[in-house]
Amino acid sequence: MVGACRWSLLVTVFGVSLLSTAQDSTLYVYGKVRNYATGQAPFGYEVLAVNVRDTTDALRARTDAKGKFELVMHADRVYALIYRAPDFTPKHMLFDLRGPSAAQWKDGFAMNVDMALVRVMPGLDASVFDEPVGRCGFNMNSGQFEWDQAYSEFRRPKLKQFTDSLERRAPTIAPDLPPLDIPVVLPK
Numbered sequence: 001m002v003g004a005c006r007w008s009l010l011v012t013v014f015g016v017s018l019l020s021t022a023q024d025s026t027l028y029v030y031g032k033v034r035n036y037a038t039g040q041a042p043f044g045y046e047v048l049a050v051n052v053r054d055t056t057d058a059l060r061a062r063t064d065a066k067g068k069f070e071l072v073m074h075a076d077r078v079y080a081l082i083y084r085a086p087d088f089t090p091k092h093m094l095f096d097l098r099g100p101s102a103a104q105w106k107d108g109f110a111m112n113v114d115m116a117l118v119r120v121m122p123g124l125d126a127s128v129f130d131e132p133v134g135r136c137g138f139n140m141n142s143g144q145f146e147w148d149q150a151y152s153e154f155r156r157p158k159l160k161q162f163t164d165s166l167e168r169r170a171p172t173i174a175p176d177l178p179p180l181d182i183p184v185v186l187p188k
Helices: 149-168
Strands: 011-018 026-035 046-051 058-062 068-074 078-084 091-096 109-117 135-139 144-147
Touching: 046 068, 058 068, 078 109, 091 109, 109 144
Parallel strands: 026 109, 091 135
Antiparallel strands: 011 109, 026 068, 046 058, 046 078, 078 091, 135 144
16 A cells, blocks of 8 residues: 555655766766556666757666666756656656766766656646656765755655645555555765
8 A cells, every 4th residue: 555655755765976987977877767556667667868958968768677777977967867657647857967077077976866656647636746856966065966955845845745645545556555665865
């Protein structure tokens, strides 16, 4: 039953690390995409990274049989990372890759970003996902890509309202499934 889920499960595991084998000036983004109600990760969900300043500059990945994907985004761009699948509400987040110096880009960066998608349902207002579910940018003080916590806090009430509405429908979504228990890990 989805009732035990929290709004934070709509955007799950986030992590940032330095990747010594990455190409210069790249952010390697990898993760898993799942069905929010079932926890399953079907093959073929699409993940796009679209340069918001030049939409012809786009990267595309499809999830494998385990729901995993990988993309390599390039420096000095702002990307919309879009998750979508037929019959599911798309979600997106913004990645601002401007900021690091050439020395900071030397080994590249890597980030794990998992996403849970919700099926489109009549009467369920998913307009909360018209805005990015998260924003990530470079913090000059830490020398790392980090999530905009103020933005996340601002979005929290709207995401909670959506999740509450979804949980009221839980018996019609997946009545025989146990609650999802996917931890949320935010960067320090």
